[in-house]
Structures are given as C-alpha cells and as structure tokens.
Amino acid sequence: MALIRARGLVKRFGDFTAVDGIDVEVRAGEAFGFLGPNGAGKSSTMRMIGCVSPPSDGELSILGLDPRRDGPAIRARLGVCPQLDNLDAELSVRENLTTYARFFGIPRKVARRRADELLDFVQLSERADAKVEPLSGGMKRRLTIARALVNEPEIVLLDEPTTGLDPQARHLVWERLFRLKQQGVTLVLTTHYMDEAEQLCDRLVVMDGGRIVAEGSPRALIERYSTREVVELRFAAESQEPFAAKLTGVGERVEVLPDRVLVYAADGDEAVAEVQRRALAPAGVLVRRSSLEDVFLHLTGRTLVD
Amino acid sequence: MVSLVLPRLLAPGGPARRSATMIERNVATLRGAYWIVVASGLLEPVLYLLSIGVGVGALIGDLTLADGRVVRYAEFVAPAMLASSAMTGALAETTFNFFGKMKYQKLYDGILATPVRPIEIALGELVWAMLRGTIYAAAFLALMIAMDLTTPARALAALAATVLVGFTFGALGMALSTFMKSWQDFDLISSVQFALFLFSGTFVPATAYPAVLQWVVEVTPLYRAVHLIRALTLGGVTWTNVIDVLYLLVLLALGLVAAGRRMGKLLLS
Missing domain, CATH: 3.30.70 (Alpha-Beta Plaits)
Known part of the structure; x- marks a missing residue:
C-alpha cells in the first residue's frame, strides 16, 4: 500500500515553480529518498508532504488522507525533522520532548516516559537537563530527530538530516535512522549526499529544476545511468x-x-x-x-x- | 464572526486543548529572569499613579465629572493607569515576544508540524498575554483599594473589564506583529501606544479637547477601555459602557482572526 501518493504535484511561489508536476509513491516500511541539488524542489515537496504547505496543483494523498482537508489528522501521524533545527531554546533538552509531545495531546506521564526512552535512543540522556543552545550541531540534530519520534509516527520526514554534521555525528545519525527503519518506520528523506542515499534509501528519485529526472533503487540507477x-x-x-x-x-x-x-x-x-x-x-x-x-x-x- | 469562531474553538478535546498546550509551553519557560520583567511592568503604573495621581493631583485638587460628581484627581487617574497597564502587559507579550518567537526563534514552525493550527497558537498566546495583564491589574486594584480609590466590589468588576481590555489589545498587537518586518517597525507601535497612553482621557477628561479632537480620542480603543474601567471603579455605569464592551469585543474578534490568518499565510506558505 502506498503511504504517500502524489500525482502531478505542483508547488508555485508567485511566478516561480518550485515543484513542477511530480509523481511519487512511497510504500510502507521503505526508506525513500529525494536526491537533488539545492533548489531542485526537495524541501518544497517535503513541506507539502508534511502538510505545512498547500499544494498549488495536482493530487496528494498521505496515509490515505487529503492534506488540504485533514492536515491536523495527518500531522498527528507524521514525524518531522526540518532542515534547520527549530528546537525551543527556552526549554531544556528533556522539556523540548515533553512539551512537543503535549502538542500531540500525549498525556504528561506518557510524554515523560517517552522522552526518557528517546533521549536514550539518541544518546542524549546525560544532557537531559541541559539547555539546548550550547549543544553541538550533531546533538541538536539528534534531539530534533528524537522530537520527531515523540508521537510514534508512521512516517518520519527528514529534510537533509546530516547536512553540516561532522563524520562521527553523521554516522551516528545514520545508524539511528537505520534502526528506525528496522523497526518498520517509513522514512522519507532529502539529501544531496550520495553516500547517505546509498546507505539509507531503498528507493529514490533524483530531482532537478522541480522535476523528477530518474527513479529507482541506488543500484538500478547506477546500472542505468552509469x-x-x-x-x-x-x-x-x-x-x-x-x-x-x-x-x-x-x-x-x-x-x-x-x-x-x-x-x-x-x-x-x-x-x-x-x-x-x-x-x-x-x-x-x-x-x-x-x-x-x-x-x-x-x-x-x-x-x-x- | 465570534459566533462562527468560538464554538469551533471551544469544542472539547480539540482546539481548546491545543491552545492550552501553547500556554503550558510558556509556563514551562518561566525562569527567574521573567519575573523581573513582569515586576517592572507592574511598577510603571504604580509610579505614574503616585507621581501624577497623588503628586500632581495635590496641585490640581478635586475634579468635577461630567455627571456633576466631584472626585479626587487620583481617583480619576487610577482607573486610566489600570487600563493602560492592561494594554501594556498584553502588548508586550503579543508584539515583541510574539514577533521574536515567530520570526527569529522559529518556535511556531516546529509547533505547526504537529496537529496544532495557527489560530490555536494565536489563541493560546493571547490567553497567555491576558494572564500577564491580569496579574498586573489584580495587584494594581489591590493598591487602589488600599489607597481608598475604589471599593473591593467595584474592583472585582473592574478586574473582569481589565481581562477584556487585555484580550483586545493582545489580539490587536498580535495581528499587527504579523505585518512587522523588523524590530525597527515596533518603534511605531511603541509611539502609538504612548500617544494612546497620554491622550485617551487618561490624565485629562476628553471633554477638555476641542470637539473634533474629542471625537478622535473617543474612537481609540484605550479611550473605550479607560471609559469602561473608570465607570466601574468610580461607579456610575451607563448604557455608553455597553458600547465600550461591544467595541472591545469586536476588535478582539477581528484581531484574533486576522492574526490567525496572517500566521497561516506567513508560516504555511
């Protein structure tokens, strides 16, 4: 079954067409990648899938629902790790998770338990009571990933999850994402790192200028285009x-x-x-x-x- | 408009709960430093009351109201200080703080990835701003009672009115903030705020102005707020106070809906 299904999906900002009619299908349990240079339309596509940006044209269905009508219901079942960390600088590391959980209507007690589990999962338990600001880039990204998991989402959207991280931090993030994938969580990510796409993605599309220029598994793409x-x-x-x-x-x-x-x-x-x-x-x-x-x-x- | 929006907002389990979570988040951020900011907001109207109400009042003596009653100048000024401090408290939270959270902290971007909608964030932030304004008002009213400037029963009625005033200015501030491009733009709000503070029948009855100016003054929101609260703390409520309440309610609804729409436009593009 397709969890995400787009047909002729378009996103326009005034005269500029960021996404120019793409067809995408993401199946349950797979890791799906959007690969492309800056400005290819990856983030715009991710924002439409995340139901925080209405499509300008075309069809989009997520978890069988229509984002134009069922935005809140869809978002309740998604986890989002944006390109730029937008953690709450006024809260501690743990509070970032517990408070975020509350926005999903998760009871306080459950939120606290889940926060502790997730901090353990992303190896931040020791910094639980620390402020967010002094954390390294890698730690912030891990915390953002943990935050995206607080509602036990069926699909996790990751927009350039390792951009700007040092090699150690990247590998740690990859390893955690791989574990999520093993647990059956559907991952949708954008990247312009080829090694990241080869490591994580079962299937990917290459985007350029708002269009999909190639589609397939990393191996199939190499065989076909190189x-x-x-x-x-x-x-x-x-x-x-x-x-x-x-x-x-x-x-x-x-x-x-x-x-x-x-x-x-x-x-x-x-x-x-x-x-x-x-x-x-x-x-x-x-x-x-x-x-x-x-x-x-x-x-x-x-x-x-x- | 209120009848369209309110029932949907108050549906159990949904929007109201999500707005409340916004308040919960703000409570979680409370640290020592915040209370200093809150305390300073409380100090301002007290200083004005003591210096102008009591100090200048000693030179001015008593004042004859439009209905012929004679009151001490401090009695006249105190409700105006109360109304302005409700405005200041609500605006501080919904202009500077709201703008910072939206534009620089990117706080709402993260929250909008959850089931929460822009109007729910706006309402949550507004109730929060109103809570701050209400703390100022309650403390100030206690002082007024202590100084024999009003009675406890009247103070209670005035407190309810102050909540409405806080709500209205908070909604207006939030709507205006969504149009602001940078911090410099807020100087404009501050200037308007100060002009309102000086000329809304605060220190001088509006009847003292030339007829045209008086009309201008009487349509400003702070004037309506002062007019309402003064009638409550001094006694002597008339049908014109119903106009005050309606006026403030309409502004509140317009501000809230505008803020929610604009937030949606800015953040969900």
Missing part, C-alpha cells in the same frame, strides 16, 4: 581537453573535468590497458566502482546552481 566502473585519468598538462579526443572509443563515455578525464567503462582495467596501448601515459590512474554521485552529476550536471 557504467559499472569509472577510470579517472590525470594528465600532466595545462588542459585535459586535447586528451579527450584521443580517448574516443575507450569505454562507453568520456567526460572532461578541469583536472582530470573520466572514462566510464564496464571494465576499468580493460580501459586502462587500451589507454596504454594508445601510449597516452597519464600521470595518474584510478579505477573505481561507479557511484550514485556519477549518476547524479550525469543527470543534474556539474554547473553550480545556488
């Missing part, structure tokens, strides 16, 4: 451009970057052997497996959009 392996060649020259022409026919596709040339090939070693046969002698050679990042850059381009 090759099995990528060879990175660095030539000791001002410009890498002249070498590209000489690489025609090596691998399936060649891409020139300012500092290196990428050769997309099913067999990287075979491609390297061909490069040597052509006596091109690059200064550096690296054969690696193709990643979601290659898919992403292929689909959304390397131009910086901000």
